[in-house]
Amino acid sequence: MDQPTVGILHPGSMGAAVAACATTNAAAVLWCETGRSTASAARAAQFGLTPVAELAELLDHSDIVISLCPPAFAEDLARDVAEHRFAGVYLEANAINPTRVQRIAALLAPTATVVDGGVVGSPPVRGKTPILYLSGSVAGTARIEALFAGTAVQTTVLGTEVGKASALKLAYASFQKTSRVLTALAVGMAREHGVDQELIEVASRRTDSYLAEPEYVAKTAARAWRWGPELEEAADTLAAAGLPPEMLRATASTLARWDDAKDDGELTLTEALDQLAQP
Incomplete structure (x- = not known):
């Protein structure tokens, strides 16, 4: 050609x-x-x-x-x-x-x-x-x-389905870009209390990406009943530091969709994702 x-x-x-x-x-x-x-x-x-x-x-x-x-x-x-x-x-x-x-x-x-x-x-x-x-x-x-x-x-x-490539792009971007904003919020919160270097040291012990470990989603669902309130507390801490709390409050709201999965050690990834898709 x-x-x-x-x-x-x-x-x-x-x-x-x-x-x-x-x-x-x-x-x-x-x-x-x-x-x-x-x-x-x-x-x-x-x-x-x-x-x-x-x-x-x-x-x-x-x-x-x-x-x-x-x-x-x-x-x-x-x-x-x-x-x-x-x-x-x-x-x-x-x-x-x-x-x-x-x-x-x-x-x-x-x-x-x-x-x-x-x-x-x-x-x-x-x-x-x-x-x-x-x-x-x-x-x-x-x-x-x-x-x-x-x-x-x-x-x-x-x-051959138009839309597949865009779906993959946005799925990846949603994690990559949101995780960077979460990093800014976490470091900003820690800096306000003089523990930012310690936070970085704690995080440096783990270098893997949760995106590469989707099986962890089921564990997250089982713990959501505890994690949601914890993130509300973190959101209050951000607000007190003059940092935007909305992202953590939205995450807490998302976790609430897993309330019925409380401490369910048998929950599968598929079941967790199905629950997440149900308001």
């Missing part, structure tokens, strides 16, 4: 770096100058992207279009593309929920082939190698795999 021409709709720090990887297997990677900042222009120039004046020009010349933008703009961008009846492969690679991805796929049908994508990892610069998870039609995902073959962007296909 001839090398495709690719359009990147939003050359931000992630978008421009991913687009730069695409230049390896593309005839050209285009971006639209209209409405973009000088910072975007500098990034695009740094990564060797080719400027065009209007979105219509980008879409007319592109076989593959990559949408990588802040989540709030994803559907507006897709509508703009749909108005031009784009007929190539549209990689929807934003951190948006599966329902929104499916709406975008319906919006761009039947002319475009929408591939759901989720980038896990840092922008592919200075040796970083993010994974681009893909789901959608076999033909569509194959085009994206070929586009990034041999580059710093690794691809993994999850299946």
Whole structure:
């Protein structure tokens, strides 16, 4: 197959770096100058992207279009593309929920082939190698795999169902990003009482991620009746230190869904997750 021409709709720090990887297997990677900042222009120039004046020009010349933008703009961008009846492969690679991805796929049908994508990892610069998870039609995902073959962007296909890649991205992001906020709250609380270094020493004895140990969820459920009130106390301590308590109060509210699992040593992961899904 001839090398495709690719359009990147939003050359931000992630978008421009991913687009730069695409230049390896593309005839050209285009971006639209209209409405973009000088910072975007500098990034695009740094990564060797080719400027065009209007979105219509980008879409007319592109076989593959990559949408990588802040989540709030994803559907507006897709509508703009749909108005031009784009007929190539549209990689929807934003951190948006599966329902929104499916709406975008319906919006761009039947002319475009929408591939759901989720980038896990840092922008592919200075040796970083993010994974681009893909789901959608076999033909569509194959085009994206070929586009990034041999580059710093690794691809993994999850299946043909649009929404799977976005679900994986958001499931992982929910843990990674929330855990960092929890770290800030924990260290902030400890600092207020002069024990932040001791907290870090306690935590350093355990380096594994709970995300890699889902069997621990059942143990959490069995202890939720005790942990919820404990987190309410921690939330009060945060509030007294001028730190936001809402995240811990929300966690306590979540734990309350496991009240019926009190001290149940036989509870399985499946049972715990089923209970969590029942208000």
